[in-house]
Amino acid sequence: MRVTEGPFEWPLADEEVRAALDAAFLDGSWGRYHGPHGEGLCDDLKKQFACEHVLLCASGTIGVELALRGCGVEAGDEVVLAGYDFPGNFRAIEAVGARPVLVDVEPERWCLCSQDLSALRRDRVKAVIVSHLHGGLADMPTIMSIARQRGWLVVEDACQQPGATIENKPVGSWGDVGVLSFGGSKLLTAGRGGAVLSHDGHFHQRMKVYAERGNWAFPLSELQAAVLRPQLAKLEDRNSVRAENVATILEACQGLEQWLRPVASRENSWPAYYKLAWSLLPAESDPSIREQLIARLKDAGVPIDAGFRGFTRRSQRRCEQVGAIEGSKKLSQSTLLLHHPVLLANKRAAQQISQVLDHEVRSLAH
Numbered sequence: 001m002r003v004t005e006g007p008f009e010w011p012l013a014d015e016e017v018r019a020a021l022d023a024a025f026l027d028g029s030w031g032r033y034h035g036p037h038g039e040g041l042c043d044d045l046k047k048q049f050a051c052e053h054v055l056l057c058a059s060g061t062i063g064v065e066l067a068l069r070g071c072g073v074e075a076g077d078e079v080v081l082a083g084y085d086f087p088g089n090f091r092a093i094e095a096v097g098a099r100p101v102l103v104d105v106e107p108e109r110w111c112l113c114s115q116d117l118s119a120l121r122r123d124r125v126k127a128v129i130v131s132h133l134h135g136g137l138a139d140m141p142t143i144m145s146i147a148r149q150r151g152w153l154v155v156e157d158a159c160q161q162p163g164a165t166i167e168n169k170p171v172g173s174w175g176d177v178g179v180l181s182f183g184g185s186k187l188l189t190a191g192r193g194g195a196v197l198s199h200d201g202h203f204h205q206r207m208k209v210y211a212e213r214g215n216w217a218f219p220l221s222e223l224q225a226a227v228l229r230p231q232l233a234k235l236e237d238r239n240s241v242r243a244e245n246v247a248t249i250l251e252a253c254q255g256l257e258q259w260l261r262p263v264a265s266r267e268n269s270w271p272a273y274y275k276l277a278w279s280l281l282p283a284e285s286d287p288s289i290r291e292q293l294i295a296r297l298k299d300a301g302v303p304i305d306a307g308f309r310g311f312t313r314r315s316q317r318r319c320e321q322v323g324a325i326e327g328s329k330k331l332s333q334s335t336l337l338l339h340h341p342v343l344l345a346n347k348r349a350a351q352q353i354s355q356v357l358d359h360e361v362r363s364l365a366h
């Protein structure tokens with residue numbers, strides 16, 4: 001049994017993207033530092049993400065670092081991070097000279113656990129990085145209220161979920177500063193790129209001062225901005241198609257609960273699927289099972305990979321770990337991620353993916 005639909009390509013051959021490239025060629029902006037495309041993209045992002053300020057930049061990775069700098073995080077400060085997250089976020093904390101403090105995740109949602117955050121008592125914490133990962137959404141209302149009480153600033157990493165909402169509010173606009181990625185595999189792509197969103201001019205100004213070095217040191221080009229604008233206009237529709245296909249796959253995989261635990265939804269929320277995550281439960285105790293399953297699924301045409309490695313093995317020299325962070329450890333060993341391009345294909349592709357998953361997981365178990 002194999003997936004015969006596809007190939008599942010990304011980026012899509014979008015005529016509106018081609019038209020945007022033509023426009024940037026014709027108006028000469030392709031060769032300029034600044035121009036109408038970058039300015040237009042900033043306006044579009046402000047509207048879409050309900051924020052006052054947008055700083056375009058070179059990647060989501062540098063965006064998170066800029067966000068920390070915007071928050072005034074410095075050497076000697078501590079920054080809270082989930083024990084399972086994008087590796088660059090750990091490095092961004094180190095880059096500003098601060099120390100990562102690892103708390104556990106909500107294992108059902110792959111996101112920083114608000115209860116663990118609430119239990120945290122540390123004097124030197126300045127900020128918290130919260131990422132929305134793999135179709136799971138963090139509990140932003142609770143996290144923001146904890147952060148407000150303690151005087152912590154929140155960097156909300158929305159790189160994986162542009163267009164997602166929690167209580168009708170765009171993900172990326174909950175935190176003091178929000179970060180987007182326009183990397184080559186992302187839902188909004190310019191090959192590379194990112195943006196930092198903020199509501200308060202102070203954060204924005206600090207980031208600008210840091211990056212202004214006689215020229216803007218981490219730029220997004222006019223060409224990149226041009227190709228992003230038509231994609232932004234289609235984001236909501238595409239997110240809907242992805243969500244429908246996710247629903248098809250999750251429904252068809254209901255009989256696999258013993259082996260696979262899919263990412264859980266959150267009330268009053270609408271996720272965006274850059275990846276669709278499962279935890280392969282037997283891999284929590286034996287990680288080699290995951291490698292076997294991934295190899296078999298890939299052979300059968302399913303675009304699936306392991307998740308992040310997490311930070312649970314990082315030495316105490318580099319970070320503080322609060323408690324055993326068992327959930328993060330388990331997710332580091334057990335996460336399976338289905339890549340989003342299949343989720344924009346037809347329903348038949350989603351059905352085939354489910355059938356192959358069902359077949360391979362059951363045969364692995366026997």
Ligand SMILES: Cc1ncc(COP(=O)(O)O)c(C=O)c1O
Binds near residue numbers: 194
């Ligand atoms: C959660 C998260 N944050 C940040 C990034 C970094 O984005 P970029 O690849 O644009 O540097 C990624 C990239 O995969 C990510 O998944």
